[in-house]
Amino acid sequence: MPTLSPPRAWAEIELDALRHNLGVAREISGCRVMAVVKAGAYGHGLEEIARALAAEDIAFFGVANVGEARRITDAGVTTRIYLLGATWEAERVEVVERGWTPCLSTLDEARHFSDLATAAGTVLKCHLAIDTGMGRGGFVPDELPAALPQLEALPGIEIEGAGSHLPSADEDEAFTRDQFARFSEIVRRLGGRDRFEWIHLSNSAGLLGYDNSPCNLVRPGLMLYGISPLPGDQDRLRNVMSLKSRVTLIRELPAGHGVSYGREFITECPTTVATIGIGYGDGYPRSLSGKGAEVVIRGRRLPLIGRVTMDQIMVDATGAEVSVGDEVELFGPNLRVDELARKAGTIAWEILTGITPRVTRMHR
Ligand SMILES: *Cc1c(COP(=O)(O)O)cnc(C)c1O
Numbered sequence: 001m002p003t004l005s006p007p008r009a010w011a012e013i014e015l016d017a018l019r020h021n022l023g024v025a026r027e028i029s030g031c032r033v034m035a036v037v038k039a040g041a042y043g044h045g046l047e048e049i050a051r052a053l054a055a056e057d058i059a060f061f062g063v064a065n066v067g068e069a070r071r072i073t074d075a076g077v078t079t080r081i082y083l084l085g086a087t088w089e090a091e092r093v094e095v096v097e098r099g100w101t102p103c104l105s106t107l108d109e110a111r112h113f114s115d116l117a118t119a120a121g122t123v124l125k126c127h128l129a130i131d132t133g134m135g136r137g138g139f140v141p142d143e144l145p146a147a148l149p150q151l152e153a154l155p156g157i158e159i160e161g162a163g164s165h166l167p168s169a170d171e172d173e174a175f176t177r178d179q180f181a182r183f184s185e186i187v188r189r190l191g192g193r194d195r196f197e198w199i200h201l202s203n204s205a206g207l208l209g210y211d212n213s214p215c216n217l218v219r220p221g222l223m224l225y226g227i228s229p230l231p232g233d234q235d236r237l238r239n240v241m242s243l244k245s246r247v248t249l250i251r252e253l254p255a256g257h258g259v260s261y262g263r264e265f266i267t268e269c270p271t272t273v274a275t276i277g278i279g280y281g282d283g284y285p286r287s288l289s290g291k292g293a294e295v296v297i298r299g300r301r302l303p304l305i306g307r308v309t310m311d312q313i314m315v316d317a318t319g320a321e322v323s324v325g326d327e328v329e330l331f332g333p334n335l336r337v338d339e340l341a342r343k344a345g346t347i348a349w350e351i352l353t354g355i356t357p358r359v360t361r362m363h364r
Contacts (some may be wrong), residue, residue: 007360008277008311009245012332013028013044015052015363017238021224024236028209029218034082034200036221037072038064038352043283044225044241047075047363052363054079059198060101060355062219068089069100083126086137094134096124103129103163105137110151111252127161127198132163132183133175135186141186148190161198161217162187169205170229183212205229227338227348234336242332243355247277247297247324259314260306264290274302274317276328281310284330284354285344293343296329297322
């Protein structure tokens with residue numbers, strides 16, 4: 001008989017909280033929702049999150065690439081899938097076959113999709129990507145008057161939507177307001193709602209911080225997972241993922257003893273050190289070393305000491321009631337991932353998508 005060996009590190013994922021956050025996105029924007037589930041649904045588990053949201057009247061799932069689209073379709077989910085990034089030529093036959101929705105940045109892509117669709121005897125619905133400031137994809141506005149008639153003339157594609165993306169909705173309000181105005185003016189000139197079934201611009205920050213009335217579709221990612229990119233709206237959202245581990249050892253170290261690689265931390269007095277079974281091999285960032293990060297054990301915050309190692313971290317548990325086997329919250333409802341991200345010098349998106357496959361995801 002193998003001995004029961006529970007995971008050292010796991011992530012609890014609350015699907016009810018996800019549905020709650022979706023409701024908030026709908027209520028605030030007044031728009032239909034493209035749920036952005038790229039990068040394994042921000043580390044929450046692509047198939048599980050897609051299945052949970054498929055029953056919630058989602059207009060599209062937004063994915064980064066064909067590989068992610070394939071996983072959703074293969075999971076039996078029939079919600080439409082929108083490809084947020086460009087496709088390789090070799091991928092486009094499958095896009096046409098499976099009816100995924102690409103966004104178009106060039107006439108070359110559009111012609112290729114049109115040829116493939118025509119050969120397959122279908123018409124592929126596509127969206128026009130407009131670059132109003134992100135600089136990552138789409139037609140720049142000056143190209144549109146010449147490009148749109150050529151796109152419309154292609155028999156194998158139908159331009160059913162127009163979208164753009166916000167580079168700094170959580171950093172630069174003046175630019176973003178101007179971007180909303182420019183985008184809606186461009187779309188209006190191209191024919192507005194009469195011309196496009198779908199008009200979309202906002203990520204989470206755009207959804208939460210701006211008037212989305214020029215649009216009828218929003219593309220939230222982060223906020224669905226319970227983190228607001230704008231501080232004001234955090235209270236309306238519920239935490240979805242909690243990253244957890246357990247205390248594996250408790251030891252008493254004398255004063256003057258080093259803790260972890262590089263011996264950057266030296267105990268100043270006799271110290272109770274709790275060792276915890278998680279490290280950067282699980283996606284707990286090594287860059288948190290020496291940055292005042294904390295963990296939560298039995299409702300109490302305890303400070304990380306010494307460098308984060310691949311599989312284990314140490315906290316100062318002096319005077320705390322802590323036992324081997326105690327559950328540890330690395331982030332979750334009591335310590336938000338954006339606090340951790342700030343201390344690690346990064347953003348919540350990167351921490352969530354960096355949780356590695358070694359961490360067992362538990363959906364409930
Ligand atoms: C990732 C992405 C989003 C979602 O962004 P959040 O900030 O996580 O809400 C929306 N639109 C596009 C084009 C994206 O690439």
